[in-house]
Amino acid sequence: MIPAQAEYVRATSVEEALDALAEPDAKALAGGQSLLPAMKLRLARPTVLVDIGRLDLAGVATTNGELRVGALTTWAELAGSEVFRVPGLAAVAECAAGIGDLQVRNLGTLAGSFAHADPASDMPAVALALGARVVARSLDREREIATDDLFEGPFATTLAAGELITDVLLPVPPRGSGSAYASVEHPASGFALAGVAALVRPDGEATLAVTGLTGRPLLIGDESDLSGIEVAGDRFAPAEYRRHLAAVLCRRALETARARAQEDA
Secondary structure: OOOOOOEEEEOOOHHHHHHHHOOOOEEEEOOOOOHHHHHHOOOOOOOEEEEOOOOOOOOEEEEOOEEEEEOOOEHHHHHHOHHHHOHHHHHHHHHHHOOOOHHHHHHOEHHHHHHHOOOOOOHHHHHHHOOOEEEEEOOOOEEEEEHHHHEEEOOEEOOOOOOEEEEEEEEOOOOOOEEEEEEEEOOOOOOEEEEEEEEEOOOOOEEEEEEOOOOOOEEEOOHHHHHHOOOOOOOOOOHHHHHHHHHHHHHHHHHHHHHHHHHOO
16 A cells, blocks of 8 residues: 655654654654654654654763663664673663564664554553653754653553654663563564563562563563453464463563573672
């Protein structure tokens, strides 16, 4: 199908992008791997399409003991970065390497995925488990949003109109930590039927987050919490099957994260 007509703006600076995004029904275009298919189906009909793809918003830097990951950093860049080879951050590269196909990994962006908020997206679970925050800018303010407060429901976030994610902040886990991501994907779409991210700290305390089960990624205490979650089902994977998958993946992710933590002790 052909998308509805929209004004196209190629932003040359963050300020120019924010100015264009202040228009009603404006949308930011990054890698385009989610927005463009939605536009072709007319599920999304922005009146202004703001192309931010050429802005200097990619890369990973260390600031005040945490990582600042640029909004336009691609999955391929995350998967190949040496920064995410350490056991405590290994879930990031592990997750990114399994997203989509080669084209998606080279075009799809971290912040684009967060802003799109697909309930079966993989990286939001990793972000929750690692305690990530996003930096959101608009014409009149800049604020940080914990990822646990960012995702509201299917394709819905707490980003205000005109706000643009510019960075994702990741605390660096202490030495002796380990993280992992495990998922079972739909064979055609590549989206997670269920996915689990785990972070194990030096004291053995673990944080788990799940995706693919409900309308948004969720932090859970342990596998037993899955019984209290109202899991969504469909013709590809009934609710109880997804719940079973999540329980298995919890154990798998925790086992890998614990092994990595021991290697780093």
